[in-house]
Amino acid sequence: MSANSYGIIVEGDYDSAVYEALIRRLTSPEVHIKPLICRGRTNLMKQFPSLLRAFEHDIEGHPVEMAVVIRDSDGKHPDEVEAQMRAKTEGRPYPFILNVRHHAVQHAMDAWLLADVNAVNTVCERRRGTRVTRLPDDPEGLLRPKEQLRNLLSNHKVPYTVEVCREIAQIADLQMLSDRCPRFRVFSDLVDC
Numbered sequence: 001m002s003a004n005s006y007g008i009i010v011e012g013d014y015d016s017a018v019y020e021a022l023i024r025r026l027t028s029p030e031v032h033i034k035p036l037i038c039r040g041r042t043n044l045m046k047q048f049p050s051l052l053r054a055f056e057h058d059i060e061g062h063p064v065e066m067a068v069v070i071r072d073s074d075g076k077h078p079d080e081v082e083a084q085m086r087a088k089t090e091g092r093p094y095p096f097i098l099n100v101r102h103h104a105v106q107h108a109m110d111a112w113l114l115a116d117v118n119a120v121n122t123v124c125e126r127r128r129g130t131r132v133t134r135l136p137d138d139p140e141g142l143l144r145p146k147e148q149l150r151n152l153l154s155n156h157k158v159p160y161t162v163e164v165c166r167e168i169a170q171i172a173d174l175q176m177l178s179d180r181c182p183r184f185r186v187f188s189d190l191v192d193c
Contacts, residue, residue, distance in 0.1 A: 002026070002027035002028065002031070002191070002192050002193070003027070003031070003064070003065035003066040003097075003098050003191075004028075004031060004032065004065055005031065005032040005033075005034075005058070005059055005064040005065045005066070006023060006031065006032070006033045006034070006064055006065070006066050006067070006068060006191070007033075007034045007035075007036070007052070007054070007055030007058060007064040007066070007067040007068070007096075008020070008023070008033060008034070008035050008036070008067075008068045008069075008070060009035075009036045009038060009044060009048045009051055009052070009067070009068070009069045009070070010035060010036070010037055010038065010044070010070050010071070011037070011038055011039070011040055011041055011043075011044050011070075011071055011072065012037060012038075012039060012040070013037060013162050014109070014110075014162050014165050015037075015070065015109055016035040016037050017162045017163070017165055017166040017169070018109055018112070018113065018165050018166060018168075018169040019035075019068075019070055019109070020033050020035060020166075021166050021169035021170045022112075022169050022174075022187075023191050025169075025170070025174060026174070026188055026191055026192045027191065027192055032058075032059060032064070034054075034055060034058045034064060036051050036054060038051070041071055041072065041074060044069070044071050045071070045084070045085075045088070048069045048085070048088070049088045049089055049092060052067050052069075052089070052094055052100060055067050055096065056094070056095055063094075063095045063096050063097075064096060065096060065097045065098050066096055066097070066098035066099065066101060066191070067094065067096050067099075067100045067101070068100075068101045068102075068103060068190070068191060069085055069100065069101070069102050069103070070103045070104075070105065070187075071085070071103075071104055071105070072104070072105050072107060072108040072109060073104040073105060073106055073107060074107065074108070075107065075143065076104075078104035078105070078106055078183060078186075079104075081104035082102045082103065082104050085102035085104070086102050089102075098193065101190050101191070103186065103187050103190055104183075105183055105187070106140040106181070106182075106183040107140065107142060107143060107144070107145055108144075108145045108146050109145075110145040110146040110148070110149040110165075111139040111140045111142055111145035111181060112139065112140075112169075112172070112177055112181050112184050113145075113149055113165055113168045113169065113172070114135050114136055114139040114142070114145060114148060114149055114152070115135070115139045115172065115176055115177045115180040115181050115184070116135075116168075116172040116173045116176045116177065116180075117132055117133070117134065117135045118173065119168050119171045119172040119173065120132045120135065120152070120153075120168055121133075122171060123158070123164060123167045123168050123171070124153070124156045124157075124158045126167070127158045127164070128157070129153070129156040129157040129158035130156045130157055131156070132152065132156055135152070136148065138180075139180060139181060140180075140181045140182065140183055149165075174188070
């Protein structure tokens with residue numbers, strides 16, 4: 001059973017756009033999502049325990065059903081990052097029916113956008129860019145997926161923007177993302193419980 005409402009805390013605008021699109025696709029297009037953007041990993045780690053309180057009265061004075069804190073692992077092991085995140089909320093009572101969830105993406109979210117060549121190609125062609133024929137074999141294994149995606153789009157005459165990333169997330173094959181990105185599978189199970 002998916003939640004009907006989510007509060008998400010993320011690092012930046014790109015993350016917000018992509019995670020909102022993916023959560024809607026994994027659950028329901030009508031789901032209520034309230035994003036809070038922290039402007040970077042350091043701010044997110046400092047602020048998210050208190051920012052979670054903003055979701056307590058988000059829906060006509062009532063809490064969202066699930067709060068999700070999502071950040072890039074930036075080279076650290078995702079389990080280690082998630083443990084640090086959980087330690088910051090341990091023992092704090094939050095009124096969310098489906099609790100607070102923590103997720104660390106392997107390296108950076110952009111890896112997921114590099115998983116489906118057809119989605120990237122479709123967005124490039126819609127924006128009058130050139131055809132994309134090949135993406136990295138192991139998107140989550142890339143140390144700098146954001147740089148790789150930015151370069152790939154630029155080489156195909158498409159700017160790296162929030163809207164371009166949102167469009168890729170809106171049409172990416174979710175099964176392909178699950179098959180090619182193990183951390184996406186974890187995220188999918190987390191938000192669509």
